[in-house]
Amino acid sequence: MRPFIRTSLAVTIVLGLASPAFAQAPPTWKQGQPAEMASSPLAPIAQPPAPKAPGEIPVDKIKVPRGFKVSLWAHGLNNARAMAWGDKGTLFVSSRVAGNVYAVVDKGGQREVKTIAKGLNLPNGVAFKDGTLYIAEISRITKMARIEDTLDNPPAMEVVYDILPRDLPHGWKYLAFGPDGKLYFNIGAPCNICIPPDTHANISRVNPDGTGFEYVAHGVRNSVGFDWHPVTKELYFATHARDWLGEDVPSDRFDVASKKGLHFGFPYCHQGDILDPEFGRGRSCSEFAPPLIKTGPHVAGNGVEFYTGSMFPAEYKNRAFLAQRGSWNRTQKSGFRVMMVTLRTGDVPKYEVFAEGWLQGDQIWGRPVYTRQMKDGSLLIADDYAGAIYRVTYQP
């Protein structure tokens, strides 16, 4: 552990609640940085404005276990993020700063990419049910009915729910249907570290008709990836931890919400056992749900998906794939890989690498951000940095 030295109690500011008293608010990514690190060269990795051409995507650098193979499945999807399957075989793909939603149609082994919505406000969330595509932007969830029949002339987006907070920092959403038929999404903390408003730092849900909004989990700094266990139906989620506390702390987390209403510690306790130097005073980590796995410092855990297919070896059944987009707030980069978790009754989960190679030395050429199984049991991995989707297959 190599914590950054804190010599002074720098005032930490709630971004988005601006008033003259908060005149010195730094940009969100820099907020919480100790004064002695003011000249640190660490800063978020800029999102390229254009996807990479196929010749610039070294798929052969992605290493997977023996018997698995990786190929480039689609490219040219600027900032490709979360993926959701339509009933008729269309893959819907979200983006963040690119503002687009894409539809990928497989035509005889060639993938055609159509942009079905553009100019949206960080539309990171896509979910699909009963012929309808749901899209989550910063402050609203919308839908497009019968979209797969109208990909070349998409219908207007119809509002499902549009009274969510408008904060941009950590305001982009993952969106998924739970086993209860409700739409789940995150409302992230509007800061690096702050006492968030009661309305933030949670996972929430709403009925697909926009009624019945409720909070599911509290104290969640920002979870932009979750899934439900295929057998127990419990909600498992990844969370990005705060920055500027150290090279090796705090760890990001992988959690299970075994019931509604649990508090997972933010901003008081990080990684289950480190009190925040400012906000943890007078608190104890024992007040909060501990992480199931400490997934590593600054790894930026995004996608979470339980494997239910039959192409991969039998031991992969019900394993969770965790896509880690990779660090910026760490001198030696971490993440940039897809991990896998094997849950074991009465034992700690097994946590190991599934795919890596987007990081070569200190250089990155891609950032794996979400996974999605195909019908045949192969696994798609979206890379928002290269604007590409890879397919992982297995042959014994």
Added chain:
Amino acid sequence: MATAGGARALAADLEAGRRKAEPCAACHGRDGNATVPGTPSLAGQPVYFTHWQLIKYRDGRRKDPVMAPLAATLSDADMADLSAYFAAQRPRRRPSVTDPARVAAGEPLAALHHCTSCHRPGLVGQEQAARLAGQDLEYLLRLLRAFKTRTASDLDGTMTVATQPLTDDEVVSLVHFIATLGEP
């Protein structure tokens, strides 16, 4: 629309960029140093910045009656070429009239509001953050006011948040200071 086999390489072409920039010259200057008050200079702007702005004009997030129809005709490759061309041009400070008292008041505001955190020391810009040094005063004023009123397109929300604590008087001082930076 791109197909899996057919998307062209996006490697930027400076010479192509120079040719494609000809229609931009009337407002932004042949070398990206504009002379029309209120119109921004593009010379020396980071590649990512110009490219993202063109994307936003094309998809409607950034609104402007002149730029919107122009951007609508651009392909991704056009944007890459144009961005590379303007980034390679030497930026020259605009001949804005600045008030020394305003400039003096603006300098500490730039530090207080962390402008250099993203725009770098000297406000020369980097990646998606614009070069501000020596930019047209009228343009800077218009844009900062629009961020403050939440009417300017903002890629990730940073500028909207950053401008909220500023009074209009501070905005004016800040842009007077910024306009004095850079080489003539």
